[in-house]
Amino acid sequence: MKINHPNSSYLIINPTNKLEETITLPGDKSISHRAVMIGALAEGKTEVEGFLEGDDCLNTVKVFQSMGIKIERVDNNLIIYGQGLRGLKKPTDVIDVGNSGTTMRLLLGILAAQRFDSCLTGDESIQRRPMRRVIEPLSQMGAKILAKDGNFAPLEVFGNPNLAPIRYFLPVASAQVKSAILLAGLFASGVTSVIEPLPTRDHTERMLSYFGAQIIKDDMSISIVGDIPLQSNKKIKVPGDISSAAFFIVAACLVEDAEITILNVGVNPTRTGILDVLKEMGANITLENQKMICGELTADIVVKSSRLKGISIRRSMIPRLIDEIPILTVAAGLAEGRTEIREAKELRVKETDRIKSMSTELNKMGAKVMEVEDGLIIDGVKYLVGAEVESYGDHRTAMSLAIAGLVAKGETKINNVACIQTSFPEFTKTLKNVQM
Numbered sequence: 001m002k003i004n005h006p007n008s009s010y011l012i013i014n015p016t017n018k019l020e021e022t023i024t025l026p027g028d029k030s031i032s033h034r035a036v037m038i039g040a041l042a043e044g045k046t047e048v049e050g051f052l053e054g055d056d057c058l059n060t061v062k063v064f065q066s067m068g069i070k071i072e073r074v075d076n077n078l079i080i081y082g083q084g085l086r087g088l089k090k091p092t093d094v095i096d097v098g099n100s101g102t103t104m105r106l107l108l109g110i111l112a113a114q115r116f117d118s119c120l121t122g123d124e125s126i127q128r129r130p131m132r133r134v135i136e137p138l139s140q141m142g143a144k145i146l147a148k149d150g151n152f153a154p155l156e157v158f159g160n161p162n163l164a165p166i167r168y169f170l171p172v173a174s175a176q177v178k179s180a181i182l183l184a185g186l187f188a189s190g191v192t193s194v195i196e197p198l199p200t201r202d203h204t205e206r207m208l209s210y211f212g213a214q215i216i217k218d219d220m221s222i223s224i225v226g227d228i229p230l231q232s233n234k235k236i237k238v239p240g241d242i243s244s245a246a247f248f249i250v251a252a253c254l255v256e257d258a259e260i261t262i263l264n265v266g267v268n269p270t271r272t273g274i275l276d277v278l279k280e281m282g283a284n285i286t287l288e289n290q291k292m293i294c295g296e297l298t299a300d301i302v303v304k305s306s307r308l309k310g311i312s313i314r315r316s317m318i319p320r321l322i323d324e325i326p327i328l329t330v331a332a333g334l335a336e337g338r339t340e341i342r343e344a345k346e347l348r349v350k351e352t353d354r355i356k357s358m359s360t361e362l363n364k365m366g367a368k369v370m371e372v373e374d375g376l377i378i379d380g381v382k383y384l385v386g387a388e389v390e391s392y393g394d395h396r397t398a399m400s401l402a403i404a405g406l407v408a409k410g411e412t413k414i415n416n417v418a419c420i421q422t423s424f425p426e427f428t429k430t431l432k433n434v435q436m
């Protein structure tokens, strides 16, 4: 494996037939974002261990610093000096979230309730991602948000400190939209409820509960009682990110002679669709040492070389593995028989259109991936061949193609890989470590 520069524009991957190592992975991205946001709104100090220092989460840190929150690194921990629910200050400049959809959408819920107005933007990819899904419920609460064509960043938020609670049926299963509404609900007087069409990742409600917020869960509805201060002096231990683990889990399944152990991974059941699906495909995966830490379930994951077969993945499973579908496409590409991933249209509005990126690029490597409107139909092949492929600036596409390169015949060149920094800065180093 060769990487031409730390901020490199390409990555060269050569095949391997042995993987063996015990590894730990960087902190969970979703939990790291929430730790900063909720910590900033708590009444004092929050200490975060295992914070993900990827570009996306560092953007969240910068945004809250620009609103007067002191955040510092002490040893390996991040310390956030929260100022309470009404303690944010008007940012001095336009807020730039970079590539981070989670920052932009969750932040909207907080900014909607402020005494000040604010402007938000981000990179080219974020400016193409739909924001109406968040603007709509927040407007129902009394916020005023202006967007390009009513849907896209740049956004102008006119803060309203007197938001009204709502009961909102989510039209799309989205944890980001749910979280934005719950965060806005923190500031509204009364009970704000969100009803989900399918369960999505529940880190926001878990962390809010951990900080003393009143969260009520009832079947598919999640409610928050507003205007209750969040407690301080909390310590958060961020588990390893299962979305990052997924690359190494699939690599271990596909490489001929592999056994890897990934320590301390977050295995919150709203995130473990990838484990369930891979096991159904025949993967040799076991969980050991399960523990509950700061309201989140963690485990060590052991994976051995496996013979995979194709399966059908439908609507109810999609939110539990939405970010893992690019790497799952690689696994399916080498499984025996057909895998269908359907009712997964959300993939088209991620950092890039992941239905198009994965089908186009894996086919360059000899895979048989058919793009359909709402997903992918994949007929497994015996082997992939190295090729020059493109990430489209999408971190998960880039890393999935790197794993495909690891099990392809010949050399693979992946262009445009600086995006890996957004979620997994140590990816190439870890990939080197697991190869014998």
Ligand code: S3P
Pocket: 029, 030, 031, 102, 173, 174, 175, 176, 177, 179, 201, 322, 323, 346
């Ligand atoms: C996230 C929710 C998901 C996921 C994203 C992170 C979160 O997005 O794809 O990477 O942290 O809440 P949606 O809510 O748009 O499904």
